[in-house]
Amino acid sequence: MKPSPFTYHAPTTTAELTELLGTLDDVRIIAGGQSLMPMMNFRFVQPGHLIDLNTVGGLAYxxxxxxxxxxxxxxxxxxxxxxxxxxxxxxxxxxxxxxxxxxxxxxxxxxxxxxxxxxxxxxxxxxxxxxxxxxxxxxxxxxxxxxxxxxxxxxxxxxxxxxxxxxxxxxxRWPEGHGYGFEEFAMRHGDFAICAVSCLMTLDDRGAIDRLAVAVSGVSETPVRLTEMEGRLRGTMPDAGTATDLAAAAGDIEAMSDAYITSDYRSHLARVITRRAFTKATERADQRVRA
CATH class of the missing domain: 3.30.465.10 (Uridine Diphospho-n-acetylenolpyruvylglucosamine Reductase; domain 3)
Structure with missing residues (x-):
């Protein structure tokens, strides 16, 4: 497949770029093109104008x-x-x-x-x-x-x-030496995740949770932060019971279904992977406390 016809623009400054965006209709911006170009080749997207960011300086740092x-x-x-x-x-x-x-x-x-x-x-x-x-x-x-x-x-x-x-x-930014863990499940390495969970954690001098952040993605249409549980677990010990409570909260996210993956399976993955990410973050945070 080939993309439908379009007009290509290569601005060199942000002023040129914003001028084009302010005057042209039916525009798409391309940077790396790893998602946009396949969509254009299959004609899922058919812009009249394509603006290239690669010629604009000062946007990579x-x-x-x-x-x-x-x-x-x-x-x-x-x-x-x-x-x-x-x-x-x-x-x-x-x-x-x-x-x-x-x-x-x-x-x-x-x-x-x-x-x-x-x-x-x-x-x-x-x-x-x-x-x-x-x-x-x-x-x-x-x-x-x-x-x-x-x-x-x-x-x-x-x-x-x-x-x-x-x-x-x-x-x-989080404090130096914080605990962290990222886990995901995909059909093949490099594929988009069916479910991914990330966790950041700091512990106090007693080894209890001082600060916690957990993000679950792939389950619903937008990533979900488990903010209520992040606050509730502050001051508790990061043990098996805490991991179970956090995993249950991830499993309670309203999960979407598609032609390949059911909502029940996504919820199951959310529980399992949240426990893994939390455990990994705990181990790394614990090493900092012990040091």
């Missing part, structure tokens, strides 16, 4: 700040996977990226492209939910920042307006 790490939307996934800053401050991101496609696709795919495509099974979408991401959208009118909860509206649907593009994403 990693900036470490005290409370967050800001990542330019055009930053390649492979770059993030190999970044020493990411490995030091957000090791779970590198762990999750090892499940994204294959080396060749990670070499082209970008963090912004993955977030804007907003497949609920995508690992970087899970990471954004886990780290309370704040996203900066840019148009001719300037920048606006929105939380990740405002960004994702549903399956393959975001709140990005036709005249906007995603400029950057900020991921909240």
């Amino acid at each position: 990693v900036d470490v700040q005290r409370d967050f790490i800001e990542i330019g939307a055009s930053t390649r996934q492979r770059f993030l996977q190999r970044s020493q800053d990411i490995a030091k401050h957000m090791p779970i991101v590198g762990e999750a990226l090892s499940h994204v496609g294959h080396r060749q696709t990670r070499a082209r795919g970008t963090i912004g492209g993955s977030l804007c495509h907003f497949d609920p099974s995508a690992e970087l979408v899970n990471m954004a939910a886990l780290h309370d991401a704040v996203l900066t959208l840019t148009s001719v009118d300037g920048d606006r920042s929105i939380s990740f909860g405002e960004f994702g509206l549903g399956f393959l649907t975001t709140s990005v307006q036709p005249n906007e593009f995603l400029r950057s994403v900020r991921l909240a």
Whole structure:
């Protein structure tokens, strides 16, 4: 299959880019193209105009700040996977990226492209939910920042307006040496996850949970943070009973069905994988406390 005819645009500045977005209709933006090009080739998507971000400078970077790490939307996934800053401050991101496609696709795919495509099974979408991401959208009118909860509206649907593009994403930093765990289940390595769960944790001097974050994706149309359980479990010991309670909360998420996977199976996976991610995060956090 070949894509339907379109007009290609290659702006070199954000001013040119926002001008195009503000004046053209029926536009799609391409960065890595790992999701968009197959959809265009199968004619699921037939834009009249295609705007290339690869010619726009200043959109690929990693900036470490005290409370967050800001990542330019055009930053390649492979770059993030190999970044020493990411490995030091957000090791779970590198762990999750090892499940994204294959080396060749990670070499082209970008963090912004993955977030804007907003497949609920995508690992970087899970990471954004886990780290309370704040996203900066840019148009001719300037920048606006929105939380990740405002960004994702549903399956393959975001709140990005036709005249906007995603400029950057900020991921909240956790204390050095925090516990972390990422687990997913897919039919084959590199496939989108049927279910993925990530967990961040810090423990106090007694070994009790001081802070906890858990994100479950692939089960419903958007990633789900288990915020109620995160608060309820603070101050408790991270034992088998705690893991069971957290797994039950993951299993209670209203799961979707499709032609291949039933909602019951997704719920089962959510329970099993949540326990695994929590256990891994506990072990790593416990090592820090013991040290």
